[in-house]
Amino acid sequence: MAGIELNNIAKSYGSVEVLRDINLTIEDGEFIVLVGPSGCGKSTLLRMIAGLEPITGGEFHVDGRRMNEVPPRDRDMAMVFQSYALYPHMDVSRNMGFSLEIRKAQKEERSRKVGDAARTLGLTSLTERLPRALSGGQRQRVAMGRAIVRDPSAFLFDEPLSNLDAALRVEMRLEIARLHQRLNATMIYVTHDQVEALTLADRIVVLNAGDIQQVGTPLDLYERPSNKFVAQFIGSPTMNILGVDQTDHGVKLKDGTILDVGSRGEQKRAHELGVRPEHLDVVPEEAAHMKGVAELVEHLGSDTNIHASVPGVGPVLVRQHGHFPLKTGDAVNIAVDLEKAHLFGPDGARLAA
Amino acid sequence: MNALRQSSPLAVTGKYLALAFYVAFALFPLYWLAKIAVTPDKLIFSEGTALIPSRFTFENFQTVLLQTDFLAYFRNSLIVSIGTAAITTVIAAAAGYAFSRFDFRGKRLIIALMLITQMFPLLMIIAPIYKIVATLGLLNSLTSLIIVYTAFNIPFATFLMQSFFDGIPKDLEDAGMIDGCTRFEALRKIVLPLTLPGLGATLGFIFTAAWSELLFALMLINSNDAMTFPVGLLTFVSKFSVDWGQMMAAGVLALVPSCLFFIFIQRYLVQGLTTGAVKG
Known part of the structure; x- marks a missing residue:
């Protein structure tokens, strides 16, 4: 029911500009993840959508209606806070039903909706507890329950999982994904964790220093990052960035090796080569583009991460599938999957293939 | 453990x-x-x-209660202390909330001024205060004491209340406003219940401060009708003797309201009411 539109949205505190020129259209039912490093303005943007921060520039529309000055209570959005923000003096069911209580809903309606939400989230046995008697995961569920009871036109999540331990985080992530499938509601989700972004999002918005870097599906961002920032931010482990010089036959690594990356639009400006660890391969010596020494080998079971040092080129991270029998100090010969390598210009923008 | x-x-x-x-x-x-x-x-x-x-x-108690003006002093002190505590706490809560939650022009200046008022020894300003109160025609009235005590206690009480409000996560009000509250409703339904310990502590402090204040009471009150308890105690000291027994009996009785008050607010002083609101 909610198509959300941000036009040239800007935010500044006095003379400090934290967001500028944010343009984004969110379709009804879409799961949008705002992702970026700390201080990039993603939480501020979410709070502006919620109405908790005044918008200092641009237009914010929901279903064609201008919302800039509408107070939070009239925006019909529910929010899950990083801190959960449960009301400490109310028990679980009153916490979840508080929005209905404020709107003076009938008692039966209230208990029915709270009961439904509690059942969905497995909280039925806890409804009479106070928040302080709940574990972190349970508090998180109550916070989500409070949002579900509202049946809002959009759900806002502000780093909801960052206070949970690793195992619980994975569990709650699945739960949020399931929730989105079931409710089919518009969701805007802020995180700094790219795994959450990649697994949950229909589309990801990558923010850095107050600017949108790229908007796209998870696969888009992974395969066609628009610049070096996005390339390094998305994907784990991080993409290798190697300095290169342009030659007539391809790009030349700092140790003199020439890589034939084929012809690309404005190849002349190639300044750096980006290649993900999973697109590097350990090969026999004659097929190698780079020869180095393994400085550290991490055996993760499913994968082996080889931190190699290549003379003249620098540190290179190679990821091999499965167990790879290699020890620290061994020689590694590395081949680059040239099809999947990216070239970046001096300004960091990716050069189109 | x-x-x-x-x-x-x-x-x-x-x-x-x-x-x-x-x-x-x-x-x-x-x-x-x-x-x-x-x-x-x-x-x-x-x-x-x-x-x-x-x-x-228990003769001393009997004498004090039945044959002296003790009950009048007691009533006067109660009026002054409760009046001061109530007015101060209401103003301090409002000011403390503003300091804690809003940024406004002159905020630092007001805080600085409030701190400065705490820097002067009371003796220095007692003469001007007397002059002002006399001009207003409020000498020998309980009102004057309430006004003066309130004025002197507000800065401390405000900072006390501010620290209590600072301890309540802002997220709670944000959540309340998203859940459909106006800012005032969020304050009333979410922040206020959580501030009860703070309000209780502030009330208690101001009450006891006003209850035992002697200097201004001595300066501004002369008539027996308007004497507060600490001033009244001095009437047990006469030119030729001190009625130790009666004075101490009066003192014991004077402790009663303070003790009752603290027993009453003690349950609000229990820490940790906000536990569980946000990740600790």
Whole structure:
């Protein structure tokens, strides 16, 4: 029911500009993840959508209606806070039903909706507890329950999982994904964790220093990052960035090796080569583009991460599938999957293939 | 608990001995007060420093309650203290909330001014205060005391309340406003219940401060009708003698409201009411 539109949205505190020129259209039912490093303005943007921060520039529309000055209570959005923000003096069911209580809903309606939400989230046995008697995961569920009871036109999540331990985080992530499938509601989700972004999002918005870097599906961002920032931010482990010089036959690594990356639009400006660890391969010596020494080998079971040092080129991270029998100090010969390598210009923008 | 169990019995005993010594030291004057109050007049000097008097009497209490103006003093003190505590706490809560939650022009200036008022010794301003109160025609009235006490206690109470509000996560109000509250509703339904310990503590502090204040009460009140309790106590000192027994009995009675007050607010002073609101 909610198509959300941000036009040239800007935010500044006095003379400090934290967001500028944010343009984004969110379709009804879409799961949008705002992702970026700390201080990039993603939480501020979410709070502006919620109405908790005044918008200092641009237009914010929901279903064609201008919302800039509408107070939070009239925006019909529910929010899950990083801190959960449960009301400490109310028990679980009153916490979840508080929005209905404020709107003076009938008692039966209230208990029915709270009961439904509690059942969905497995909280039925806890409804009479106070928040302080709940574990972190349970508090998180109550916070989500409070949002579900509202049946809002959009759900806002502000780093909801960052206070949970690793195992619980994975569990709650699945739960949020399931929730989105079931409710089919518009969701805007802020995180700094790219795994959450990649697994949950229909589309990801990558923010850095107050600017949108790229908007796209998870696969888009992974395969066609628009610049070096996005390339390094998305994907784990991080993409290798190697300095290169342009030659007539391809790009030349700092140790003199020439890589034939084929012809690309404005190849002349190639300044750096980006290649993900999973697109590097350990090969026999004659097929190698780079020869180095393994400085550290991490055996993760499913994968082996080889931190190699290549003379003249620098540190290179190679990821091999499965167990790879290699020890620290061994020689590694590395081949680059040239099809999947990216070239970046001096300004960091990716050069189109 | 673990730390206690692990330390040696000797250390535990020592700790409790030290605590017991401190409690005895702190409470001894109160004990002496009560002891003299129940000692018959004749024995006060003859038995000297005996810890327990050989005979008890409640005559002093009877005299104080029935034959002196004590009840009037008591009532006056109660009016002044409750009035001061209530007015101060309301104003301080409002100001403390503003300091804690909003950024506004002049905020730092107001805070600085409030701190400056706390820098002057009371003796320095007692003459101007007297002059102002006299000009207003409020001498010998309880109103004047309430106004003066309120003015002097607001800065401290405001900072106290501000720190209580600072301890309540802002997210709670944000959540409330998203859930459909206006800012004022969020304040009333979410912040206020959580501030009760703070309000209780502030009320208690201001009440006791006003209850035991002597200097201004002495300066601004002369008539017997408007005397507060600390001033009234001085009437037990006459030119030729001091009525120790009655004075102490009055003192014991004067402790009653403070004790009742703290017993009443004690449950609001329990820490940790906000536990569970946000990740601790």
